[in-house]
Amino acid sequence: AGSVVPGDSDAVLVSSINTDVTIGQAQALDTSGTGSSIIKFIISDSIITMITAPKIPSSAYHLVYTDRLSDQEITDMLGVLGYLGNANDSVSTINVDITIGQLKDIQSSPSLIMTQLISDSIIDAVGLSNVPDDAYISDTPGNNLKPAEVTAMILALEVFAGSTVPGDSDAVVISTITTTNVTVGQTQSLSTNDSAIIKFIISDSVITMFGVGNIPAEAYHLTYTDRLSDEEIIAIADALAVLGAPGDSVSTISTDVTVGQTQALDTTATGSVIIKQMISDSVVSMLGAPRIPDTAYIASNPANRLTDSEIGYMQDSLLPLAGNDANVLVSAITVTESTLSVTTLKAFPDQSIIMNRMISTAIITNMTNIPSESYVALSSEDILRSEIDYLLDALDILGIGTSGAGSIGAAAITFEDLYTISAYGESDPLGYSPIIDHILSTPMISAVTDVRGGYDYGVPSTAYRN
Secondary structure: OOOOOOOOOOOOOHHHOOOOOEHHHHHHOOOOOOOOHHHHHHHHHHHHHHHOHHHOOHHHEOOOOOOOEOHHHHHHHHOOHHHHOOOOOEHHHOOOOOEHHHHHHHOOOOOHHHHHHHHHHHHHHHOHHHOOHHHEHHHOEOEOEOHHHHHHHHHHHHHHOOOOOOOOOOOOEHHHOOOOOOEHHHHHHHOOOOOHHHHHHHHHHHHHHHOHHHOOHHHEOOOOOOOEOHHHHHHHHHHHHHHOOOOOEHHHOOOOOEHHHHHHOOOOOOOOHHHHHHHHHHHHHHHOHHHOOHHHEHHHOOOOOEOHHHHHHHHHHHHHHOOOOOOOEHHHOOOOHHHOOHHHHHHOOOOOHHHHHHHHHHHHHHOOOOOHHHEOOOOOOOEOHHHHHHHHHHHHHHOOOHHHOOOOOHHHOOHHHHHHHHOOOOOOOOOOOHHHHHHHHHHHHHHHOOEEOOEEOOOOHHHOOO
């Protein structure tokens, strides 16, 4: 009847009293063990109307008086009604489409109804298909979300709502938040979030971006095999910052990367294995599998991706191959070994198995009768790295391209150059460089040849090695 002091409502007709209780009235009424059963029923009925019966967990009802809520549940619900509405609001009409701020306020409530409401609100926001089993209590769908999952999701919902400072998104209604079209910026903010739901959403976006066929098995979680591992999520989030802008949707980012993007990606031991696979595939596709030695692959098996070290060397090699243009797509690079300049060849990492093969191919294409000692043991395709270095240095000194390596003339060599170049390999086991001796032999023989009467008086036979 709206009494505020004793006796002020004595004249009010009982029949005219409205029992559709407000929040303030419900909180003022005695619902303890000795309280009125009628009052408990009225409050229960209002709460059930507010939430709707299908959303009330069976455990919230009284064990004996099963048509109303338990005394404890009524008490727990009265403790949170103030967060959901004002004192004069009718309990039965309270809007339970809660905001982020309300979710924060009621999260710690022991109310079984609120626990259910919180889980339902989060699941509705992200979509049931995006909730993995391990997000639920006992890893069982149908149960409420784990308390830790709820805590992690509150932080995630703030990110999805565009929060920049604590509390600025408290008024945002959870059901209005878009959580499925995750962006690069959101992924970076959430990569270390402990929510199983968030890990699944990020994984799904990344897998869509690259294509399931391009995700290596080692990128997946060992237990929850429908999503990426925690380490991979963190690593790929860092990579996405290179591949796209903060506002870009992850699922729509192009994987046709430029040289500059490739060079900026982390391919160290802690880098994303998805990214390593992407770069490996790009390099193999760009060069062609026949150009890749087996030893460049993990376990020397072409069915695997390139080794981490080889991927790193190729990152360094792409810029020279692209004419020093970082904006060139890796897929657009074309390579013809025999036309590569000495400067370009010298720019490649010495340790790269792939680039050593390319340099060897360029040399073999432009030179005949390369000494067998210049080759890697048991190989007819790879020249020893030391021999490559000697030859490239010699050609650089002489100002001759690789195409002229097999036809150096005497006029192209000064005595100073000859002294410098002929000294290459002196510290090697053979005491000389077979390939250097080979390229110097032709101009030297030409310079001293003196053929008379069918006999060469210039070069004695004992001067030849073979």
